[in-house]
Amino acid sequence: MSEYQVNDKGYYGNFGGAYVPEMLYPNVEELQQQYLQIIQRSDFREEFDQLLRDYVGRPSPLYFAKRLSERYNANIFLKREDLNHTGAHKINNTIGQILLAERLGKKRIIAETGAGQHGVATATVCALKGLQCVVYMGAIDIERQAPNVARMKMMGAEVIAATSGSRTLKDATNEALRDWINNPVDTHYIIGSVVGPHPYPDMVARFQSVISAETRKQLLEKTGRETPDYALACVGGGSNAAGMFYHFLDEPSVSLVAVEAAGKGVHSGESAATTVLGREGVLHGSRSIVMQTDDGQVVEPYSISAGLDYPGIGPQHAWLHKTGRATYACITDDEAMRAGLLLTRLEGIIPAIESAHALAQLEKMVFKGGENVVVCLSGRGDKDLDNYMKYFGF
Numbered sequence: 001m002s003e004y005q006v007n008d009k010g011y012y013g014n015f016g017g018a019y020v021p022e023m024l025y026p027n028v029e030e031l032q033q034q035y036l037q038i039i040q041r042s043d044f045r046e047e048f049d050q051l052l053r054d055y056v057g058r059p060s061p062l063y064f065a066k067r068l069s070e071r072y073n074a075n076i077f078l079k080r081e082d083l084n085h086t087g088a089h090k091i092n093n094t095i096g097q098i099l100l101a102e103r104l105g106k107k108r109i110i111a112e113t114g115a116g117q118h119g120v121a122t123a124t125v126c127a128l129k130g131l132q133c134v135v136y137m138g139a140i141d142i143e144r145q146a147p148n149v150a151r152m153k154m155m156g157a158e159v160i161a162a163t164s165g166s167r168t169l170k171d172a173t174n175e176a177l178r179d180w181i182n183n184p185v186d187t188h189y190i191i192g193s194v195v196g197p198h199p200y201p202d203m204v205a206r207f208q209s210v211i212s213a214e215t216r217k218q219l220l221e222k223t224g225r226e227t228p229d230y231a232l233a234c235v236g237g238g239s240n241a242a243g244m245f246y247h248f249l250d251e252p253s254v255s256l257v258a259v260e261a262a263g264k265g266v267h268s269g270e271s272a273a274t275t276v277l278g279r280e281g282v283l284h285g286s287r288s289i290v291m292q293t294d295d296g297q298v299v300e301p302y303s304i305s306a307g308l309d310y311p312g313i314g315p316q317h318a319w320l321h322k323t324g325r326a327t328y329a330c331i332t333d334d335e336a337m338r339a340g341l342l343l344t345r346l347e348g349i350i351p352a353i354e355s356a357h358a359l360a361q362l363e364k365m366v367f368k369g370g371e372n373v374v375v376c377l378s379g380r381g382d383k384d385l386d387n388y389m390k391y392f393g394f
């Protein structure tokens, strides 16, 4: 087994595990005992593959970005998760988890959401399957992300405002956990990234691993080699990066580059650069790297992109960082916004601001010429148009 994958105790090196209140043991244990068995069954695989194909629109294209390649003197390929139904990679995971929930006999789904992308992806699969859906969202995020709130409601989800604390993602997550404690039997909690107690980080990474599985095949067709020289992805909790890296982890010739949000500058006090600013600690049920004060209070993160605005990273990323298997870089708001506009002008593709962080890293890399570089374009920029307009004054 790969040293970069979860071990049978739910750890990546010294990161991971399941640090949950006693009241949640039964829920988490049920998942731990059943998830692998269920998701490896042929009825699950067949339905998962069919929905990814016919409903999500997979395989997503691997697009050779010619003009971007000329600019950076390398062969740049974009893995087009932005073309998925609902506009981002998040749907790969929610399809997987709704099929699991069905097989566990759950009738009610809860989720937390920050930017609303994961909430929309969850409401979508609940509509698809006719299951009740409750999404917790910080009161401030509800104001900031009105179109996504409308989408969730249109699909029949109930959106509940988290009004405690900073009224953002972290508070919504706490509310969702509280709900799960109170409804242990009929409810499944769909976590939206490779975070949370074991088995969530591994389970979500497996669902997102379709990204690198497809990339290998597509690269072989386009370049004659299954592996790129570099694979890049942005990291909030880390699910699109985990999916992009999954099938390259044990290929030392592939340099893995994860990009975090540096907000207004790594040391500005307004950033989400966890690997630079964080220390080891427990957040949302697993041991990882966490932005925290000296006495262990979680620090409020900041990024212009709501999806990267998270004070931790998934435990697998903490391990990839510690072992040096992947490089963790960070990109400021300004650098990301410029990269988003550049892709729009050079290729006619408006990226999500989250994905623009990964693109901005290309500016900082020096290529000899001829290297094959894959960037995970995790989502489309429609949800960010207001932000782009305001920033550039269009």
Ligand SMILES: Cc1ncc(COP(=O)(O)O)c(C=O)c1O
Residues within 6 Å of the ligand: 088, 089, 115, 117, 118, 192, 193, 194, 234, 235, 236, 237, 238, 239, 240, 241, 306, 307, 308, 352, 354, 355, 378, 379, 380
């Ligand atoms: C388009 C997009 N990319 C990336 C992310 C970050 O999440 P993750 O790090 O789990 O991929 C989000 C989160 O909402 C997103 O919407």
